[in-house]
Every structure is written in C-alpha cells, then in structure tokens.
Amino acid sequence: MGQGSVSRRTVLGFAVRGFAVTSVASGIAVTGAVGLSGCGRTDWYPFDVTPDVSVLRSLIREKERMVVRYEAALEDGTGPAELLERLLEQHVTHLDSLVDALPEGVGASGEPSAGPEGEPSPPPEDPALDAVLDLAGLRALTAAATSARLDQAAAVTDPALAQLISGIGACEAGHAHLLARA
Numbered sequence: 220m221g222q223g224s225v226s227r228r229t230v231l232g233f234a235v236r237g238f239a240v241t242s243v244a245s246g247i248a249v250t251g252a253v254g255l256s257g258c259g260r261t262d263w264y265p266f267d268v269t270p271d272v273s274v275l276r277s278l279i280r281e282k283e284r285m286v287v288r289y290e291a292a293l294e295d296g297t298g299p300a301e302l303l304e305r306l307l308e309q310h311v312t313h314l315d316s317l318v319d320a321l322p323e324g325v326g327a328s329g330e331p332s333a334g335p336e337g338e339p340s341p342p343p344e345d346p347a348l349d350a351v352l353d354l355a356g357l358r359a360l361t362a363a364a365t366s367a368r369l370d371q372a373a374a375v376t377d378p379a380l381a382q383l384i385s386g387i388g389a390c391e392a393g394h395a396h397l398l399a400r401a
Contacts, residue, residue: 268325269376270374270375270376271377271380272321272322274371274374274375274380274384275317275320275321275327275380276327277371278317278371278384278387279314279317279318279327281364281367282310282313282314282317283314285310285360285364286307286310286311286314289303289306289307289310289357290307291351292351292352292357294351295351297351297352297353297354297357298353298357298401299401302397302398302401303357306394306398309390313387313390316383316387317387320380354398357398358395358398358399361391361394361395361398362391362392362395364391365391365395367388368384368387368388368391369385369388371384372384372385372388
C-alpha cells in the first residue's frame with residue numbers, strides 16, 4: 220500500500236462503527252455510516268411489500284389452486300371421496316391460516332380486492348386448472364408443494380411464519396403419503 224492509502228479493512232471497520240472516513244491524501248473520500256440497530260426488522264424495507272408478504276401471497280395463490288384441484292377431483296369422482304374431502308378441508312384450513320397471517324390492511328393479492336360497485340373481483344382464470352388430476356397427479360402436486368415449503372420457510376424473517384409454513388409442509392407430506400396409499 221502506498222503512502223496516504225487506506226486499507227479496505229480500515230474503511231469497513233470505521234463504516235461498521237458509524238464513523239466517516241476521509242482520505243484526502245489519496246484524493247478519495249469515503250463516507251460510511253451504517254446503522255446496525257435495524258437488523259432483523261422490516262421497518263426500513265424500501266418497498267411497499269416485505270419479503271414475508273411476498274412469500275405469503277405466493278403461498279396463498281398455491282393453496283387456492285390446490286383447493287380448486289381437490290374440488291375438481293371430488294366433483295369428477297377421481298378417488299376415495301372421504302379422503303379427498305378430508306384433505307380438501309385441511310387445505311382450506313391452511314389457506315385460512317395463511318390469509319390470517321397477512322399483516323393488517325394487506326390483501327392476499329397485490330391487486331385491489333373489490334371490483335366495480337364494491338363487488339369482490341373474481342380470481343384470475345388459469346386454463347391449467349381445467350384439467351382434473353387423478354390420485355397420482357394430486358400426489359405429485361402435493362409432494363412438489365411439500366418440497367417448496369422448505370425454501371419458503373427459509374425465505375421469511377418472521378419465526379412464527381416460518382413455523383406455520385413448515386407445519387403446512389409437514390401436513391402436505393402426510394397428504395402425499397395418504398394419496399400414495401389410496
């Protein structure tokens with residue numbers, strides 16, 4: 220290092236402590252002020268939607284699609300009705316829990332929840348939901364959802380939310396097992 224130079228370690232050390240560092244000799248001015256007091260909170264988050272809300276919204280959409288799939292399978296008589304009804308009821312319970320986990324004043328979708336004249340807007344249509352899955356298809360869908368829950372639980376900052384997502388994943392793993400045995 221030449222005379223008048225400041226090492227990166229020195230700059231980072233001062234920046235982390237909240238000091239301003241200026242190196243006039245080298246013609247470089249570096250100012251660092253890092254406030255570590257906000258770590259772990261989302262108050263500072265620069266966007267309207269926190270990462271936790273994004274994960275919740277994604278999960279809610281997945282669960283809504285899962286409910287549609289199970290309802291279609293029941294309507295079509297795809298498998299043992301008693302089992303499918305029980306699993307559907309659990310998916311609806313999961314969906315309710317996820318919606319309840321959203322912060323107050325935040326909707327399940329990023330769009331306004333009311334259509335013209337204050338009526339709820341219908342969910343967007345997904346042509347892929349028109350196909351009725353058999354038991355093997357429902358098992359594969361549920362197994363895929365189970366594995367996605369690990370990443371989703373790791374992506375949130377709220378420990379209670381991570382626990383909820385993990386619990387839903389564990390329940391879905393049980394669903395996949397029951398569907399495999401049916």
